[in-house]
Amino acid sequence: MHASSLEAYTTLRLGGKAGAVTVASEPDEAVATVRSAARRGEPVLVLAGGSNVVIGDDGFPGTVLLLRTRGVKIVKRDSRGVLVRVAAGEPWDEFVATTLGDGLAGLEALSGIPGSAGATPIQNVGAYGTEVARTIEAVHVYDREADEVKELSLPECGFAYRSSVFKNNDRWLVLEVDFRLDDATVSAPVRYAELARQLGVEIGERVGADRVRETVLKLRASKGMVLDPEDLDTRSVGSFFTNPVLSAQQWAEVQDRLVDAGEPPSWPAPNGTVKVPAAWLIEKAGFAKGYAGRDGVAISSKHTLALTHRGGGSTEALLDLAREIRDGVRDRFGVVLHPEPVLVNCAL
Incomplete structure (x- = not known):
């Protein structure tokens, strides 16, 4: 697809035209697109949910890669919990709902956040007293410099407040993310005062993970932080x-x-x-x-x-x-x- 307005691909509904737009529904397609652009000396912008990006009115002169990969799978269960692998293009809130539906806790306080699963490590997304760095075990990436797919461990991700090695760095294309979750229907300890008040519990207490999700979704909606085309x-x-x-x-x-x-x-x-x-x-x-x-x-x-x-x-x-x-x-x-x-x- 050639010259296309990027408004439709961002939650802001702003942004100029792209030189070209291509869609990847498999990790291999995403890697091939980035490799091909590199050979042509052309810049690439990766977009999934488009919820954390501000694109200039002049748009983006190169190729915009729309990451539409999907998939959630349990990799293993052991004494440390359950390792879950999610495709980068999977919508984040759908992934959170899937984990809770499978009886896995740890992501409930991050419910309702717009965007894709692959974007969460880039920003070290956080809300209501937690952040994804608490549960990420590894991030699978394509390293553009080395031209190979790699697995980066938690320390290699360089997580900090709303930051990581991936942020503002074109070297890495996030393909999949591994989360270490609890095999439980009870939430992680509640760490945020406003959430604790709404739940009627003390900081540090645990409640049903589904109840935390429901409460967080209501709090986010009251702040206009859950996507709603009518709002x-x-x-x-x-x-x-x-x-x-x-x-x-x-x-x-x-x-x-x-x-x-x-x-x-x-x-x-x-x-x-x-x-x-x-x-x-x-x-x-x-x-x-x-x-x-x-x-x-x-x-x-x-x-x-x-x-x-x-x-x-x-x-x-x-x-x-x-x-x-x-x-x-x-x-x-x-x-x-x-x-x-x-x-x-x-x-x-």
Whole structure:
């Protein structure tokens, strides 16, 4: 398929045209497409769910590979639990539902996240007190530099907060992901205060995994974070900014600048750092839910961290709104927010 608008392949419904679009329903097809493009010296953009990518108005000049691989299989059961292998193109929430239906726990708090299973290690996707790095055992990839398929172990994936060796790195094409799950219908310990409150339990308690999934789906829907074609608030990439992790000195400087803003929520992070909610900083810098930018873009009416495309807009308009928010938070608190999604052929 040649020159095609990329709007249809992203949850934002934004992005210019591609030089060419091709579909891979098998891992071998995906590898062959990438190899072929490399021989031609042509760039490749891999898209699956398109839920964590912002594509510029000029589109992408090379080949866009739509990853449509499918499949979930149990590789082995042992004393450490159950090893489950999922194809990179498998829709993430369908995979979570499948594992729970098979009596396997560990992914329930990550229910409702848009996108594909193969995208989750790239971003080290996380929500409600957990992240995929807690359950990933290995990631099967095509290494473009070595021109071979490899299995990367958990340490080799370099997982960090919303990051990994795969993020912003064209070397790796994720083909399959191995998750180590519990052979149980009881959830992993509940680690997130809001979720614990909704469940009526204490932090660290376990409840039925299905109940956690149901509660998380309701929480996400209330924030416009579950894809719904009828709800324009879900035309987003989820959280646009990561929660800043501040040094003790930066945290002290933020507190000095609070004045009448009140005490922000915060959590201790590694090495004496402090994690502060970006949503709180954005709101206190004067950007409320529903705050409108130009040309059909706005902050979600349900969640301050989501920047949405209401229709008829452009990527540049969305980025202008992101810049306005970033600069406003910097001017108010001296904290620089960083984007969470992958930016393709555009920049903040």
